[in-house]
Amino acid sequence: MSLCLSTVKTHILPNRFIHNLCVLQQMESTLKQQLHQKKKKWFLLLIASLFFSSLLIILSIFVSHDLLLLPHFSSKPTESQRPIFVESKIPVPTVSSTENRVPRLAYLISGSTGDGESLKRTLKALYHPLNQYVVHLDLEASAAERMDLARFVEGDGVFREIGNVRVVVRSNLVTYRGPTMVSNTLHAAAILLKEGGDWDWFINLSASDYPLVTQDDLLHALSSVPRHLNFIDHTSDIGWKEFQRAKPVIIDPGLYSLQKSDVFWVSEKRSVPSAFKLFTGQFGLDDALSSIHRLLYMGVGQPPKSSPYVLCKFPLLTRGILSYGHL
Known part of the structure; x- marks a missing residue:
């Protein structure tokens, strides 16, 4: 029996x-x-x-050989070749084209209570179709006076047409x-810059x-004056104004109150700055448009010296300042 089992095992294993x-x-x-199929596929690829x-x-x-044989044309793009959806750069007017045309003035005419009629008179005397005008009656004027000024401007046929x-x-x-x-x-200069179109000088x-x-x-x-000139009566010899204008610290009630009152002085005094020179001048300005852009972003001080100081502080603007004494 055991012999038979061993024989079976020997047959099963092989x-x-x-x-x-x-x-x-x-x-x-x-x-x-x-592997052969993959190699064949990669070989074909x-x-x-x-x-190709x-x-x-x-x-x-x-x-490239054909292009070399063609005649050479100017590489300057024509009007039809210029991209339609790419914003073009703002054209900078040349000096000749700017100075040959008739200049345009921008006026701010301001008044307070009781100045409505005199403001209308001044506006009529100064009016010219080429100029731009902003008129302002402050909050001390009554609402009726301000509305009367608005109706006057709106009702004038020439003002409305131009x-x-x-x-x-x-x-x-x-x-x-x-x-x-x-x-x-x-504020008036910002309105004129936004809505007043093209003008050359700002007069307050x-x-x-x-x-x-x-x-x-x-x-x-x-018309023959360079447009970058600013006509400002200014001086760096401030004299007595150093103690009565530069050192005092003032508070303007118009910044926080609706009732008009005069400025008042703080008892503390400030020292005169030594890092720069102070300038003073008349508040009535005749500023070029290029300077107005910069004045809008400068600091604000007391009126008689704020704009002359800002203009005289920067070398880029100094070249365009002409004092009234030189006229």
């Missing part, structure tokens, strides 16, 4: 070994076939890429000798001012 060997051989052949690369190189050579007179709707409370005078001037007047020459004569006289 059969299993042969079966496993066959399976391994089949797997090996399958793997070889798969490589051949195709080489073919060679074709592109040949085409580029022929195209559209160059603007009334400050949101009136400011302006304190004489206070920084609110400067802020009111900058009050309702009590009246012109001694016509606007035609004034524009003719300024």
Whole structure:
């Protein structure tokens, strides 16, 4: 019995070994076939890429050769070749084109309570279709007086047709000798820069001012003047103003109150700055447009010296300042 079992085992073991060997051989052949197919696929892709690369190189050579044979034209793009959706740069006017045309003035005419009629008179005397105007009655004037000024501007046929007179709707409370005078001037300048179009000089007047020459004569006289000049009465010899204007610290009630009152001085004094020189001058300015852009972003001080100081502080603006004494 034991002999028979041993015989069976010896027969079973070789059969299993042969079966496993066959399976391994089949797997090996399958793997070889798969590898061969992959190599064949990559080889075909490589051949195709080489073919297309060679074709592109040949085409580029022929195209460049044809372009060399063509006559040379100017590379400057024409109007039709310029991109439509790319924002073009703002054209900078040349000096000749700017200075040959008739200059344009921008006026601020300010008034307070009881100045409505005199402001209308000044506006009529100063009016010219080429100029731009901003009129302002401060908050001390009654609402009826401010509405009457707005109706006057709106009802005038010439003002309405030309559209160059603007009334400050949101009136400011302006304190004489206070920084609110400067802020009111900058407010008007901002309106003119935003809505006033192209103008050359900014002139700040009050309702009590009246012109001694016509606007035609004034524009003719300024037509040959370089546009970058600023006509400001200024001096660095401040004298007594060092103790009465530079050192005192003032508070302007117009910055926080709706009731108009004069500025008041703080008991403390400040020292005169040594890092820069102070300038003083008249508050009525005749500023060039290029300087107004910069004044809008500068610090604000007391009116008689704020704008002359800012303009005289920077070398870029100093070259364009002309004092009244030189006229």
